[in-house]
Amino acid sequence: MAFLELLFPDNDPITKILRRIANIAGRVGIEVYLVGGVIRDRILGYPTKDIDIMVIGNGIEFARQIAHSFRLKKVLEYPKFGTAMIPYHDIIIEVATARSEKYDSNSRKPRVSESDLMQDLARRDFTINALAMSLNNETLFQLMDYFEGLKDLDAGIIRTPLDPVKTFSEDPLRILRAIRFATRHGFKIEDKTFRAISRVKERMEIVSQERITDELIKILNVSNNPSRGFYLMKESGLLNIILPEIVVMDGVDQRNGFHHKDVFQHTLQVIDNVSRVSSKFELRFTALVHDIAKPLTKKYIDGKGWTFHGHEELGAKMIKQFCKRLKMSNKIMEYAMKLTRLHLRPIAIAVEGVTDSAVRRLIVEAGDDVEDLVKLCRADITSKNPRKITEYMNNFDRVVNRIVEVQKKDKLRAFQSPIRGDEIMMYCGLKPGPQVGYIKKAIEEAILQGEISNTYNNAKEYLEENKDRLLKESQEKFN
Numbered sequence: 001m002a003f004l005e006l007l008f009p010d011n012d013p014i015t016k017i018l019r020r021i022a023n024i025a026g027r028v029g030i031e032v033y034l035v036g037g038v039i040r041d042r043i044l045g046y047p048t049k050d051i052d053i054m055v056i057g058n059g060i061e062f063a064r065q066i067a068h069s070f071r072l073k074k075v076l077e078y079p080k081f082g083t084a085m086i087p088y089h090d091i092i093i094e095v096a097t098a099r100s101e102k103y104d105s106n107s108r109k110p111r112v113s114e115s116d117l118m119q120d121l122a123r124r125d126f127t128i129n130a131l132a133m134s135l136n137n138e139t140l141f142q143l144m145d146y147f148e149g150l151k152d153l154d155a156g157i158i159r160t161p162l163d164p165v166k167t168f169s170e171d172p173l174r175i176l177r178a179i180r181f182a183t184r185h186g187f188k189i190e191d192k193t194f195r196a197i198s199r200v201k202e203r204m205e206i207v208s209q210e211r212i213t214d215e216l217i218k219i220l221n222v223s224n225n226p227s228r229g230f231y232l233m234k235e236s237g238l239l240n241i242i243l244p245e246i247v248v249m250d251g252v253d254q255r256n257g258f259h260h261k262d263v264f265q266h267t268l269q270v271i272d273n274v275s276r277v278s279s280k281f282e283l284r285f286t287a288l289v290h291d292i293a294k295p296l297t298k299k300y301i302d303g304k305g306w307t308f309h310g311h312e313e314l315g316a317k318m319i320k321q322f323c324k325r326l327k328m329s330n331k332i333m334e335y336a337m338k339l340t341r342l343h344l345r346p347i348a349i350a351v352e353g354v355t356d357s358a359v360r361r362l363i364v365e366a367g368d369d370v371e372d373l374v375k376l377c378r379a380d381i382t383s384k385n386p387r388k389i390t391e392y393m394n395n396f397d398r399v400v401n402r403i404v405e406v407q408k409k410d411k412l413r414a415f416q417s418p419i420r421g422d423e424i425m426m427y428c429g430l431k432p433g434p435q436v437g438y439i440k441k442a443i444e445e446a447i448l449q450g451e452i453s454n455t456y457n458n459a460k461e462y463l464e465e466n467k468d469r470l471l472k473e474s475q476e477k478f479n
C-alpha cells in the first residue's frame with residue numbers, strides 16, 4: 001500500500017529496524033506483524049519511539065532471534081505473558097506472542113492463550129489501536145484492518161472492536177484510555193462505546209490507584225485542552241468514582257465575584273488557560289485543585305454575593321489529603337499546596353497597593369515558582385467581560401513589574417538569612433534547637449520588613465544589636 005510506504009520512508013530509523021525484523025522473520029519462516037500505537041501515531045503524524053511486534057508463534061523465541069541478529073545481549077523476557085522487551089538505543093522493541101485473553105471478574109490480569117492475528121487484534125481496546133502491518137515478505141507493509149480502524153482514525157472516532165461492555169469490563173483502565181485518546185486527538189467517543197463507559201464505570205475499583213493516576217496525569221498532559229477529558233469523565237459519571245473531590249465543585253455557584261461560571265466550569269477553564277501557556281504538569285494539576293475548598297467555604301453574604309473565605313488555606317490542607325490518596329509525589333503535592341495558598345496574593349497586592357514588604361514576602365514565599373504563580377493567577381481570570389479582563393491583566397502586569405524591581409533591588413531569589421544557624425549558635429552560645437530557628441526567623445523578618453538589607457554585614461549588625469532581646473524572647477518561648 002503506497003500510503004503505508006509514505007508513513008515508513010526508507011531512510012527512517014524505525015523503517016530500517018522493521019525491514020531487518022521482516023528479514024529475520026522471512027529467514028526463520030514465522031508470521032510477524034507491527035501492531036499497536038505506532039501505526040496510529042504515524043498516521044496521525046506523531047513521533048514514535050516504541051515498536052510493538054506481534055508474532056504468530058513463539059514471541060519470546062523470536063525476540064531472542066532479533067537480539068542475536070542485532071547483536072544485543074539484553075532481552076527482558078516475561079514467559080507468563082509470552083512477551084519480551086529489547087531496548088535498542090532509545091527505542092524499545094516489544095515482542096509478543098499473538099494471544100487471546102480471558103479475564104476473571106475481579107482481576108485485570110488475564111489468562112492468556114496463543115491465537116491468530118484476528119483474535120489478537122479483536123481483544124484490543126479500540127479500533128484505532130487494532131491495526132496491524134505485515135512484516136512478511138509477500139505482503140510487506142500491507143495494512144491489516146479488520147475493524148475499520150483506518151476509517152475511525154480518519155473520522156476521529158473512538159470505538160471498541162468488540163462489544164464495548166466486554167472490552168471495558170475485561171480491563172476497565174481502557175475507560176480512561178478512551179478519554180485520554182479523545183482528549184489528545186479531539187476525537188469523539190462513539191455513542192455505544194460511551195454508554196458502555198457509564199455502565200461499566202464501577203469496575204474501576206479493580207484498577208490500582210497508581211494506574212488511574214498515571215492516566216489522569218496523561219489526560220492533563222496530552223493536549224492544550226485537557227478540560228475535554230474532564231467533561232467526558234463528568235458526563236459519563238466516571239468523575240464521581242475516581243475524583244469525588246472535584247465533582248463536588250459542579251453546581252457551586254460563584255456569580256457576583258469576578259467569575260461567571262460554577263466552580264467546576266471555572267476550574268476547567270483555568271486548566272485550559274494555563275495549558276495554553278505552559279506544558280508543566282505541576283501547574284496544570286494545581287489549576288485543577290486550586291479552588292478545591294470552595295464548596296466547603298462557600299457562604300452567601302447579602303450585598304456581597306457568594307464568598308469563599310479562607311478557601312486558599314483550607315484548599316492547601318485538602319490538597320495534601322487528595323495527593324496522598326492519588327499517590328502523587330511529595331514534590332507535586334508541595335508545589336500545588338504552595339501555589340494554592342498564595343493564589344490570591346498577587347491580586348490582593350494589585351488591588352490594595354503594592355508595598356515593598358508585601359512584594360518581598362510574596363517573592364520569598366513563592367521562591368522559584370513565582371512566575372508559575374503569576375501564570376496561574378492570569379489563568380484564573382475567566383471573566384467574559386473584555387473590559388474587566390484588561391483591567392485584571394493590567395493589575396497583574398503592575399505586580400510583575402514590582403516583583404522584578406524588588407528582585408533586582410534585593411536579589412531575594414534564593415532568600416535565606418545571610419547568617420546561618422551555625423553562626424547564630426556560636427555567637428549566642430546556643431545548642432541546636434528551636435531557639436536558633438527563632439533568631440534566624442527574626443533576622444529574615446527584619447529583611448522582609450525592609451528594616452535591614454539582605455547582606456551579611458547588615459544581618460550580623462542586626463544580630464549583635466538585638467542578641468540579648470532575641471535570646472530572652474526565644475528562651476521565654478521555648479523553655
Ligand code: CTP
Pocket residue numbers: 035036037038052123124125126129130171173174177
Ligand atoms: N492495549 C489494550 N488495552 C490496554 C492497553 C493496551 O488493548 N489497556 C493494546 C492497544 O492495542 C495498544 C497496545 O496494546 O495500542 C499497546 O499498548 P500501549 O503501548 O500501552 O499503548 P499505545 O496504544 O501504544 O499508546 P500509549 O503509549 O499512548 O498508551
